[in-house]
Amino acid sequence: MTAGIIRVDKDNQGLLYDYCSKYAVEHDSSYVPGRDFEISEEHPSYLLVDAGQVIGAVSLMRTKRFRSVGKGRFSIFHAINGDPAVYKKLLEAIRPHLDDLQNVFMFIPENNKVTAGNLRDLGFEIERYSFILERSEPALAEPVFPEGFAVHPLDPTDQEGISQFAACLNEEFKELAGHTPSTAEDIQTWFEDQGHIESGICLLKKEGEPVGTISMMRDLDDMDAGEILAFGILEEYRGLDLGRNLLRYGINFLIGKKLKPIILSVNGENHGAIKLYQKEGFYLIESVVCYFLKTT
Secondary structure, X not given: OOOEEEXXXXXXXXXXXXXXXXXXXXXXXXXXXXXXXXXXXXXXXXXXXXXXXXXXXXXXXXXXXXXXXXXXXXXXXXXXXXXXXXXXXXXXXXXXXXXXXXXXXEEEEOOOHHHHHHHHHOOOEEEEEEEEEEEOOOOOOOOOOOOOEEEEEOOOOOHHHHHHHHHHHHHHHOOOOXXXXXXXXXXXXXXXXXXXXXXXXXXXXXXXXXXXXXXXXEEOOEEEEEEEEEEEEOHHHOOOOHHHHHHHHHXXXXXXXOOOOEEEEEEOOOHHHHHHHXXXXXXXXXXXXXXXXXXX
């Protein structure tokens, strides 16, 4: 095996997967490269090898969605034993792929002080905090929506519904730190995700007009667990108990699929959502920090 920095390609991508399977748990694993990961120009990846051993890895998400807002997201940026010199070499390797971006970001557990120190030394700053919540309690009372409101599951052929989902989602989260706008094409890919469940991507509608979104999937880290994503209600419809009932719809849907625990994440500044989740049986299991690096 060649010593030093090597570019990940189809011939050596197994080394990246093996490294991620061992060390991804040390930071956010939402998009860590797995066996279904495809090496491409949208996912440049490098390994640092020493004496035949991989001692560090970096992989960057440069998808159309992220590039459209000048961002990139690290799916892994990690060095064995937190070696600062390895972090520096990995950043140098990936830097040519940052030229057209405004910033790049990643998440790490709040208690990971070693990585946090290395990121700060490299010029990263804290953007926001996010909480991971979990629920293992029995099903809740069935949701009851006001007259005229109903949940509409989407399928991959429903192009109008998918476009409405993307537009509604962007409006719901536009004020939250770190939100990256989604397109209909982005949502379409959710139907191909390994964790997708039939009828798990839904719009809440009032007389045919979208007012809320929710997605229920299998958790990729534990396929026996469920995950709630993209949960929100348009601002003008908040305060009508729609959020509580839509959340209960999602919880009961996943319990009906015999998936537990149920996991979701929420921005630390979204106090209203946190209170709702806690009242519905969720409890904090982890706090993570988003670090970003300005590249221009």
